[in-house]
Amino acid sequence: MSEAPRQGWLARLRAGLARSSDSLRGSIGGIFTRRKLDAASLEELEDALILADLGVATAAELVERLRKERFGKDVTETEVREFLAQAIAAMLEPWAVPIPHRERFRPQVVLVCGVNGTGKTTTVGKLAKQATDAGLSVVLAACDTFRAAAVAQLEIWGQRNGVPVIAGKEGADPAGLAYEALERAQRQRAELLLIDTAGRLHNKAALMDELKKIVRVLKKLDPAAPHDTILVLDATTGQNAHRQVEIFKEMVAISGLIVTKLDGTAKGGVVVSLAQTYKLPVHAVGVGEGIDDLRPFEARPFARALLGLDAT
Amino acid sequence: MFESLTTRLGNVFDRLKRRGALGEADVLEAMRDVRVALLEADVALPVVRDFIAAVREKAIGQEVIRSITPGQMVVKIVHDHLVQLLGSETAALELGSPPAPILMCGLQGSGKTTTSAKLARRLKLKEKKKVLLASLDTRRPAAQEQLEVLARQAEVASLPIVPGQGPLEITRRALDTARREGVDVVILDTAGRLHVDPALMDELVAVQNLAKPHETLLVVDALTGQDAVNVANAFKERVALTGIVLTRMDGDARGGAALSMRAITGKPIKLVGVGEKLDALEPFHPQRVASRILDMGDVVSLVEKAADLVDKEDAEKLAKRLAKGAFDLNDLRTQLQQVTKMGGMGGILAKLPGVAKIKAQMAEANVDETMIKRQIAIINSMTPKERRNPDIIQASRKRRIAAGSGTGVPDINRLLKQHRQMQDMMKRMKKQGGLQSLLGGRGMPQLPPGLFPR
Ligand SMILES: Nc1nc2c(ncn2[C@@H]2O[C@H](COP(=O)(O)OP(=O)(O)OP(=O)(O)O)[C@@H](O)[C@H]2O)c(=O)[nH]1
Ligand SMILES: Nc1nc2c(ncn2[C@@H]2O[C@H](COP(=O)(O)OP(=O)(O)OP(=O)(O)O)[C@@H](O)[C@H]2O)c(=O)[nH]1
Ligand SMILES: [Mg+2]
Ligand SMILES: [Mg+2]
Numbered sequence: 001m002s003e004a005p006r007q008g009w010l011a012r013l014r015a016g017l018a019r020s021s022d023s024l025r026g027s028i029g030g031i032f033t034r035r036k037l038d039a040a041s042l043e044e045l046e047d048a049l050i051l052a053d054l055g056v057a058t059a060a061e062l063v064e065r066l067r068k069e070r071f072g073k074d075v076t077e078t079e080v081r082e083f084l085a086q087a088i089a090a091m092l093e094p095w096a097v098p099i100p101h102r103e104r105f106r107p108q109v110v111l112v113c114g115v116n117g118t119g120k121t122t123t124v125g126k127l128a129k130q131a132t133d134a135g136l137s138v139v140l141a142a143c144d145t146f147r148a149a150a151v152a153q154l155e156i157w158g159q160r161n162g163v164p165v166i167a168g169k170e171g172a173d174p175a176g177l178a179y180e181a182l183e184r185a186q187r188q189r190a191e192l193l194l195i196d197t198a199g200r201l202h203n204k205a206a207l208m209d210e211l212k213k214i215v216r217v218l219k220k221l222d223p224a225a226p227h228d229t230i231l232v233l234d235a236t237t238g239q240n241a242h243r244q245v246e247i248f249k250e251m252v253a254i255s256g257l258i259v260t261k262l263d264g265t266a267k268g269g270v271v272v273s274l275a276q277t278y279k280l281p282v283h284a285v286g287v288g289e290g291i292d293d294l295r296p297f298e299a300r301p302f303a304r305a306l307l308g309l310d311a312t
Numbered sequence: 313m314f315e316s317l318t319t320r321l322g323n324v325f326d327r328l329k330r331r332g333a334l335g336e337a338d339v340l341e342a343m344r345d346v347r348v349a350l351l352e353a354d355v356a357l358p359v360v361r362d363f364i365a366a367v368r369e370k371a372i373g374q375e376v377i378r379s380i381t382p383g384q385m386v387v388k389i390v391h392d393h394l395v396q397l398l399g400s401e402t403a404a405l406e407l408g409s410p411p412a413p414i415l416m417c418g419l420q421g422s423g424k425t426t427t428s429a430k431l432a433r434r435l436k437l438k439e440k441k442k443v444l445l446a447s448l449d450t451r452r453p454a455a456q457e458q459l460e461v462l463a464r465q466a467e468v469a470s471l472p473i474v475p476g477q478g479p480l481e482i483t484r485r486a487l488d489t490a491r492r493e494g495v496d497v498v499i500l501d502t503a504g505r506l507h508v509d510p511a512l513m514d515e516l517v518a519v520q521n522l523a524k525p526h527e528t529l530l531v532v533d534a535l536t537g538q539d540a541v542n543v544a545n546a547f548k549e550r551v552a553l554t555g556i557v558l559t560r561m562d563g564d565a566r567g568g569a570a571l572s573m574r575a576i577t578g579k580p581i582k583l584v585g586v587g588e589k590l591d592a593l594e595p596f597h598p599q600r601v602a603s604r605i606l607d608m609g610d611v612v613s614l615v616e617k618a619a620d621l622v623d624k625e626d627a628e629k630l631a632k633r634l635a636k637g638a639f640d641l642n643d644l645r646t647q648l649q650q651v652t653k654m655g656g657m658g659g660i661l662a663k664l665p666g667v668a669k670i671k672a673q674m675a676e677a678n679v680d681e682t683m684i685k686r687q688i689a690i691i692n693s694m695t696p697k698e699r700r701n702p703d704i705i706q707a708s709r710k711r712r713i714a715a716g717s718g719t720g721v722p723d724i725n726r727l728l729k730q731h732r733q734m735q736d737m738m739k740r741m742k743k744q745g746g747l748q749s750l751l752g753g754r755g756m757p758q759l760p761p762g763l764f765p766r
Contacts, residue, residue, distance in 0.1 A: 050351060050357055051538045052538070117421030117422065146588070148457075148458045149455075149457040149458035150454075150458075153458070155454075156454055203564040236540075237533075240563065240565040241537075261419075261420065261421075264506045264507070265506075265508055265539055266539035289420065289452070
């Protein structure tokens with residue numbers, strides 16, 4: 001291939017991208033103004049869902065449903081959006097479940113895990129706030145003994161919440177620390193123990209073993225612990241989230257998800273197929289870096305946001 | 313990274329290549345499959361769209377349909393476009409005159425702080441630079457402490473933490489300190505920020521205006537999905553980016569962000585993070601990645617490429633036999649002959665990733681053209697029956713073959729052993745339905761056993 005068309009293609013692509021990212025943001029917007037639902041509009045609709053990270057298969061499935069019901073009919077833009085939002089909300093409704101308070105366990109042990117940088121430590125800080133607000137006595141365990149200043153970070157969250165943080169030395173064995181933390185929380189008769197763990201990529205066997213060991217060790221003190229094992233998922237993550245959930249679930253029996261960083265432009269659409277495929281509740285969503293920026297996960301507003309509809 | 317995309321595309325291409333004539337419909341179908349493969353790898357939709365349109369346009373052209381190997385032509389067009397997407401040159405950091413500031417920016421949790429420390433370590437060790445690390449992250453709990461700890465681990469200086477100072481004050485202090493202390497490079501680590509947060513984006517612009525960095529690097533998580541477009545565009549609009557760092561390339565994402573980043577921003581990927589430790593930072597070699605996605609172990613395409621130069625029928629026969637997992641000494645000879653006709657090892661090797669590594673291995677193993685010619689001579693000295701069924705070659709036959717080819721019995725043994733290994737490899741490949749087995753655990757290129765004796 002010669003040099004000239006090369007540049008031509010890339011240059012065109014770049015110019016196109018500047019436009020497309022704008023137009024796609026409200027992509028469903030321009031598609032339907034009361035006209036026949038035809039193949040071209042369905043395709044554009046599918047693209048819009050793909051852009052929200054729903055994945056090709058789920059997007060196609062949803063659009064197919066729409067096609068079956070409305071193809072060739074006159075539809076308005078809003079009708080189409082509402083149709084899809086409702087379909088997605090219905091899929092997610094059964095999975096919108098907060099973290100249950102399990103009074104019979106003292107403490108209820110919540111293990112928080114996930115890949116690097118998703119927002120685990122921040123989420124632990126936010127959960128502690130909600131729990132203390134609800135009147136529970138909370139203890140935090142800083143089991144990320146690997147990352148630089150991870151302990152210091154959680155300690156600040158502890159101070160913000162006025163709750164104790166159990167920490168070891170950097171490089172200490174996280175499982176040993178988890179054991180110690182549960183022992184102390186039990187002794188103090190704390191109601192909730194939140195365990196922050198180091199970020200780990202699911203494809204690293206040694207790190208996943210480390211996490212399994214934490215679970216094993218907790219069970220020595222309380223066979224039912226951890227009572228909740230939460231995977232923290234970054235909303236900007238694409239289809240790799242499937243692998244994350246699959247492997248974390250296999251390794252440590254994930255019991256629910258929390259999706260963070262929904263205050264950006266990422267829509268977290270991958271959750272739609274995740275909840276279905278893995279039968280996992282979505283407990284909450286992170287919408288900022290502040291202590292109060294954790295909201296219950298609600299199917300309808302989430303689905304409407306996916307489709308660029310307002311929250312009502 | 314990339315492995316499953318490789319397999320997906322490989323399947324599409326195999327189907328294409330099995331066809332004789334290609335109609336427009338065949339090409340369109342293949343392009344639909346390519347589109348899905350790219351989207352499932354999280355390549356940005358606008359990039360995928362333009363990619364498919366451009367490839368389709370070329371592939372449906374007369375040239376392809378009329379060519380002898382239309383399937384191969386389409387694959388080549390896809391190859392060329394992917395290479396283009398990734399860019400072809402490794403882009404180095406431009407440091408400028410000391411003290412040269414490097415500004416790191418990106419979304420929350422993308423890996424800015426870790427990358428800052430990795431980069432400092434790299435510049436210190438590889439380029440003997442005197443580096444100063446400064447954290448402008450006054451927002452996240454213990455963010456400044458994190459960089460301080462990492463600086464200590466990297467044995468690089470970090471700017472003392474002064475509580476209460478804002479990002480601009482810290483920047484000023486960092487630049488002053490650097491000038492005073494004869495620092496070559498100042499790395500400015502900033503707080504994570506959303507591209508839609510106007511106040512924080514303004515702050516970043518202010519820092520950039522003050523520091524006037526030669527390099528402003530956007531740090532992006534390789535696991536990012538479709539939002540990568542929005543993020544990269546928004547950052548690019550506000551701060552003049554000079555390059556991208558992709559982190560968490562040690563994950564098993566299919567590499568969509570890596571594929572689309574340059575197309576989105578027009579800026580090169582300069583570095584990739586491949587782990588949490590401070591030595592896990594590498595320059596980005598687009599060519600190597602492209603060949604890893606496309607060419608790796610694509611034996612069939614190697615053979616077909618040879619067909620243009622050598623004998624098409626032979627090549628097709630061999631390709632078919634390979635696909636079945638059959639591989640006798642006749643096949644080995646055909647392949648060896650093609651290697652020599654293709655301009656020797658250079659030609660065939662150029663198609664394999666990690667060329668440098670393989671070349672080193674070859675040099676170590678003393679492989680050269682004359683060796684291949686000798687191997688062909690050995691096979692020529694065998695009877696057709698022996699070539700089809702090497703198991704019957706026992707001591708007396710070996711002596712005869714050695715005498716006939718002017719070699720020694722050890723040479724015969726080595727050739728037979730190589731053939732056995734290759735045969736095993738072919739069988740394994742057939743069983744696994746792909747060429748994944750050629751990739752080592754971490755996707756590092758490994759020398760296929762056989763062709764090059766150890
Ligand atoms: N905008 C936004 N930022 C968030 C949210 N949750 C966390 N963050 C930010 O994301 C970054 C990473 O958060 P952490 O809590 O340190 O993430 P982590 O998973 O503990 O990270 P590692 O322990 O290093 O794996 C920080 O800058 C947080 O302030 C959220 O919901 N929205
Ligand atoms: N596996 C892997 N982890 C990485 C890589 N780069 C960074 N990390 C991890 O990702 C997490 C977040 O990294 P940071 O450097 O704190 O990210 P940041 O962008 O500075 O985060 P904020 O300042 O909170 O916005 C940490 O757990 C790092 O160890 C990488 O290349 N591979
Ligand atoms: Mg953490
Ligand atoms: Mg940071």
